[in-house]
Amino acid sequence: MGGDQAPQAVVAGALAAAAALPDVDVILVGDDAVIRQHLSAHGAPPRNLSIQHASQVVEMCDSPAKAVKRKTDSSIVVSMNLVKSGAAHAVISAGNSGAMMAAAVMILEPIEGVDRPAIATLLPTETGRCLLLDAGATTDCKPHHLVQFAQMGALYAPIALDLPEERPRVGLLSIGEEPSKGDELTKETHKLLSACELHFIGNVEPKEVVRGHVDVVVCDGFVGNLMLKAGEGFGELFGELIKEQLMKSWVSKLGALLLRPVFKAVKKHFDYAEYGGALLLGVNGVVVISHGRSNGTAIQNAIGVAARAARGHLAERLPSLPCGAQS
Amino acid sequence: MGGDQAPQAVVAGALAAAAALPDVDVILVGDDAVIRQHLSAHGAPPRNLSIQHASQVVEMCDSPAKAVKRKTDSSIVVSMNLVKSGAAHAVISAGNSGAMMAAAVMILEPIEGVDRPAIATLLPTETGRCLLLDAGATTDCKPHHLVQFAQMGALYAPIALDLPEERPRVGLLSIGEEPSKGDELTKETHKLLSACELHFIGNVEPKEVVRGHVDVVVCDGFVGNLMLKAGEGFGELFGELIKEQLMKSWVSKLGALLLRPVFKAVKKHFDYAEYGGALLLGVNGVVVISHGRSNGTAIQNAIGVAARAARGHLAERLPSLPCGAQS
Numbered sequence: 001m002g003g004d005q006a007p008q009a010v011v012a013g014a015l016a017a018a019a020a021l022p023d024v025d026v027i028l029v030g031d032d033a034v035i036r037q038h039l040s041a042h043g044a045p046p047r048n049l050s051i052q053h054a055s056q057v058v059e060m061c062d063s064p065a066k067a068v069k070r071k072t073d074s075s076i077v078v079s080m081n082l083v084k085s086g087a088a089h090a091v092i093s094a095g096n097s098g099a100m101m102a103a104a105v106m107i108l109e110p111i112e113g114v115d116r117p118a119i120a121t122l123l124p125t126e127t128g129r130c131l132l133l134d135a136g137a138t139t140d141c142k143p144h145h146l147v148q149f150a151q152m153g154a155l156y157a158p159i160a161l162d163l164p165e166e167r168p169r170v171g172l173l174s175i176g177e178e179p180s181k182g183d184e185l186t187k188e189t190h191k192l193l194s195a196c197e198l199h200f201i202g203n204v205e206p207k208e209v210v211r212g213h214v215d216v217v218v219c220d221g222f223v224g225n226l227m228l229k230a231g232e233g234f235g236e237l238f239g240e241l242i243k244e245q246l247m248k249s250w251v252s253k254l255g256a257l258l259l260r261p262v263f264k265a266v267k268k269h270f271d272y273a274e275y276g277g278a279l280l281l282g283v284n285g286v287v288v289i290s291h292g293r294s295n296g297t298a299i300q301n302a303i304g305v306a307a308r309a310a311r312g313h314l315a316e317r318l319p320s321l322p323c324g325a326q327s
Numbered sequence: 328m329g330g331d332q333a334p335q336a337v338v339a340g341a342l343a344a345a346a347a348l349p350d351v352d353v354i355l356v357g358d359d360a361v362i363r364q365h366l367s368a369h370g371a372p373p374r375n376l377s378i379q380h381a382s383q384v385v386e387m388c389d390s391p392a393k394a395v396k397r398k399t400d401s402s403i404v405v406s407m408n409l410v411k412s413g414a415a416h417a418v419i420s421a422g423n424s425g426a427m428m429a430a431a432v433m434i435l436e437p438i439e440g441v442d443r444p445a446i447a448t449l450l451p452t453e454t455g456r457c458l459l460l461d462a463g464a465t466t467d468c469k470p471h472h473l474v475q476f477a478q479m480g481a482l483y484a485p486i487a488l489d490l491p492e493e494r495p496r497v498g499l500l501s502i503g504e505e506p507s508k509g510d511e512l513t514k515e516t517h518k519l520l521s522a523c524e525l526h527f528i529g530n531v532e533p534k535e536v537v538r539g540h541v542d543v544v545v546c547d548g549f550v551g552n553l554m555l556k557a558g559e560g561f562g563e564l565f566g567e568l569i570k571e572q573l574m575k576s577w578v579s580k581l582g583a584l585l586l587r588p589v590f591k592a593v594k595k596h597f598d599y600a601e602y603g604g605a606l607l608l609g610v611n612g613v614v615v616i617s618h619g620r621s622n623g624t625a626i627q628n629a630i631g632v633a634a635r636a637a638r639g640h641l642a643e644r645l646p647s648l649p650c651g652a653q654s
Contacts, residue, residue, distance in 0.1 A: 126567050136502060139510040175463060175552040183466040183549040206553065206560035222510040223550060225502040226533065227557055233533035234561045240453050241596055245589040255585030262572040262579050269568055 001030040001057045001075040002095015003294045010094065011038040013299020018049045020300065024307050027052050027088060029079040054078040057095075060292075064098035068106055076100060080107045083285040090286035090306035092277060094294040100287065101137055101280060108285040111319050116141065117282035118149040118221070119289060120156055121228065122275045127212030131157050132173075134218075135278055136225035143188040146172070146218050147196060152281040152318060153216035154198050159312035160279070160305075161215060168215035171204030173223065179203065185220060193218075235270050276301025279309055281318065286310050328357040328384045328402040329422015330621045337421065338365040340626020345376045347627065351634050354379050354415060356406040381405040384422075387619075391425035395433055403427060407434045410612040417613035417633035419604060421621035427614065428464055428607060435612040438646050443468065444609035445476040445548070446616060447483055448555065449602045454539030458484050459500075461545075462605055463552035470515040473499070473545050474523060479608040479645060480543035481525050486639035487606070487632075488542060495542035498531030500550065506530065512547060520545075562597050603628025606636055608645065613637050 001007060007030060018026045025048045028035050032053040039045050056074040058067045068077055076095060080103045082088035093100050105117060118134035133153050138145060150170050157168035172190055174182035179190045181203060193200045204214050206227070219227070242263075246256040256263075268274060276298055277290040286309045290302045309315075328334060334357060345353045352375045355362050359380040366372050383401035385394045395404055403422060407430045409415035420427050432444060445461035460480050465472060477497050484495035499517055501509035506517045508530060520527045531541050533554070546554070569590075573583040583590075595601060603625055604617040613636045617629045636642075 124564070126564055173553070175549060175556065183547070186549070206557040207563065210560040210564040220510070222502060222513070223553060226500070226550060227553065229502065230533040230554055230557045231561055233537040234558055235565070236534065237451070237453055237537040238562070238565050238593070241593045242589065245592050246586075248589075251585050252589050255582045255589070258578050258582030259573070259586060262569065262575075262582070265572050266565070266568045 001054070002093045003290065004292050005295060006094065007034060007038050009294055009296050010299050011035065011042070012296035013294070014049060014303065015039075015042055015046070016296060016300040017303035018046045021304065021307060022048060024048065024303065025050070026303060027079075027082065029054050029082070030057070030075040031055065052078060052082065058099045060096050062096060062099060064096065064102040065106070067096070067099050068103045076103050077107070080104060080287075083287075084108055089310035090288065092288040092290060092299070092302045092306050094290035094292055094299065094302075097289050097292070100289050104280055104283040104285070104287045108283040108287070111282055111284055113319070114148050114152070114282040116145045116148070117280055118152060119224075119278045120153055120160070120281050121278035122160065123209065123217070123228075123231070124269050125210050125212035129161060130209060130212065130215055130217060131160055132209075132217045132219070132224055132227065133281065134221035134224050135228055136221045137280060137282075139220060139222040141185060141220040143185060143192050146185070146189040146220070147192045148282070150193055150196070150198055150200070150216065150218045153218060155317055156279065156281060156309070156314055157215045159308055159314060163215060167199040169201045169213070170198045170216045170218065171201050171208065171214035173206075173209070173217050173219035173227070174203035175205065177203050177205065189218075231270075239267075274301060276303075276305045279305065285315050328381075329420045330617065331619050332622055333421065334361060334365050336621055336623050337626050338362065338369070339623035340621070340630065341376060342366075342369055342373070343623060343627040344630035345373045348631065348634060349375060351375065351630065352377070353630060354406075354409065356381050356409070357384070357402040358382065379405060379409065385426045387423050389423060389426060391423065391429040392433070394423070394426050395430045403430050404434070407431060410614075411435055416637035417615065419615040419617060419626070419629045419633050421617035421619055421626065421629075424616050424619070427616050431607055431610040431612070431614045435610040435614070438609055438611055440646070441475050441479070441609040443472045443475070444607055445479060446605045447480055447487070447608050448605035449487065450536065450544070450558070451596050452537050452539035456488060456602075457536060457539065457542055457544060458487055459536075459544045459546070459551055459554065460608065461548035461551050462555055463548045464607065464609075466547060466549040468512060468547040470512060470519050473512070473516040473547070474519045475609070477520055477523070477525055477527070477543065477545045480545060482644055483606065483608060483636070483641055484542045486635055486641060490542060494526040496528045496540070497525045497543045497545065498528050498535065498541035500533075500536070500544050500546035500554070501530035502532065504530050504532065516545075558597075566594075601628060603630075603632045606632065606641075612642050
């Protein structure tokens with residue numbers, strides 16, 4: 001029931017995922033009648049798609065913690081309880097992300113030794129993708145929070161990025177490569193990560209990130225969320241400027257026509273929908289938080305992200321962090 | 328003597344500025360013999376260009392504060408002293424930016440009531456440009472530092488952006504528009520700015536910034552510097568992806584040929600060299616810090632930035648901040 005284009009986009013994405021991933025069972029959680037109505041437009045539903053009724057909806061304006069406590073029959077709370085009970089291996093929502101986080105922490109509970117949750121999201125790079133965390137779950141981090149994020153990211157990266165190597169390259173986002181560059185949080189975290197058993201490559205600047213020099217990029221949630229939003233913003237600016245220039249002459253209009261596949265390919269590389277969703281790390285279970293603007297493709301890919309994490313036994317592996325959690 | 332392409336780029340930029348701005352006197356500060364040698368390649372120097380000898384150079388590897396204390400005849404220290412004595416209205420360097428800041432604070436001294444300096448830099452937007460500060464002078468800011476940055480930015484913006492209005496729109500960079508969104512620093516600063524006499528429009532996300540909804544964007548120096556570097560990084564990524572795609576077929580190569588002016592125009596809009604340099608605000612004098620990679624165009628534009636700030640009597644106006652400095 002969540003997201004700007006729900007329930008149509010969610011139903012369409014679920015159907016596409018059910019068809020593409022026949023060994024995945026998709027459970028649509030929400031108002032039974034509404035879901036059936038949207039499903040009916042697509043013909044007979046496949047056998048690996050079912051419905052779990054939930055009578056309430058957490059709205060975007062709802063206060064996260066209150067909504068989780070009071071709306072116990074909301075789609076977010078019901079689907080989170082499916083994971084808690086073991087009836088589902090993962091939960092996905094494009095709805096109120098604050099409520100998703102609150103429900104995950106309150107129902108699934110934090111992993112022992114992890115003090116704060118982090119959102120791990122995929123970023124496009126010149127060579128492929130990398131994992132950035134935290135992308136917005138926890139602001140005002142302490143150094144040991146960032147160390148825990150690094151540990152969780154290093155465990156998740158091989159699954160998320162399909163890495164052959166066991167020890168992904170972990171970098172600390174900063175404004176210079178030297179350990180002395182950055183704010184107090186970064187400088188202190190650099191010391192802790194250097195003493196850790198991770199494959200820590202030191203501070204990384206945004207240009208190293210986009211060049212694909214690092215697999216896991218660690219930062220505070222305020223900074224990480226700004227980075228994501230800056231990427232969206234700059235991409236939009238770039239697109240608008242090109243579009244404006246293209247319309248200026250017949251020559252450029254012809255050029256634009258010839259380059260349509262090029263622009264499409266570049267746009268696809270940046271499209272959040274291709275990335276599907278971000279994983280909330282630090283709770284006992286696989287929780288995927290999708291963009292509020294998610295279309296069917298984004299939902300389909302989010303189901304793929306969730307299935308990969310569940311198959312990789314991420315939730316079982318996280319509680320044994322490599323160099324011991326520090327709180 | 329400073330910058331990756333010094334002294335050629337500096338000499339070329341100074342000559343171009345002297346020709347374009349006949350009512351500006353340009354003083355080249357550095358090794359007299361070396362400067363004369365580079366000048367000689369360009370014919371007779373114009374009457375509004377002179378040389379001030381300085382026997383030493385602050386290197387990129389020098390520790391800023393130590394270099395300023397020990398290399399008293401370095402081009403950075405000598406040129407800063409020209410401003411201090413009133414012999415120059417402004418100083419520009421593409422050299423060691425840490426040393427520039429240290430020299431500015433130690434020689435020109437902070438403005439009374441301003442606790443920390445800030446670097447104000449121009450960012451491209453869909454409609455033109457906006458001013459971002461702090462772009463890297465001060466990390467680990469306190470809320471009252473950001474308020475002072477906002478006050479200084481609001482005074483400088485009409486000069487930097489050629490704004491007709493007296494009260495530029497000031498926004499606080501954050502991860503959501505609501506006052507409750509952001510880290511502790513942002514939330515506390517939001518309260519202080521709301522009580523201030525500035526035209527404070529509230530929190531702004533990167534997408535509002537690139538759309539041109541705000542004139543002055545305020546943030547901590549760590550965050551601001553990352554934003555700048557992310558912009559450079561994403562721009563590079565965008566360019567690389569397009570280039571790669573363009574080479575894939577004859578059709579796209581032809582399209583690329585037709586669109587060469589378009590790509591050139593968009594690149595120019597993003598080119599740091601067109602922006603010339605960032606102003607160090609919070610010290611008694613006009614100090615322009617240019618990109619280490621500055622070419623002649625960047626130096627020429629930096630001289631333009633400095634001349635506008637000096638003509639706008641920025642250094643004289645800053646000490647009377649609009650709603651009283653709080654320390």
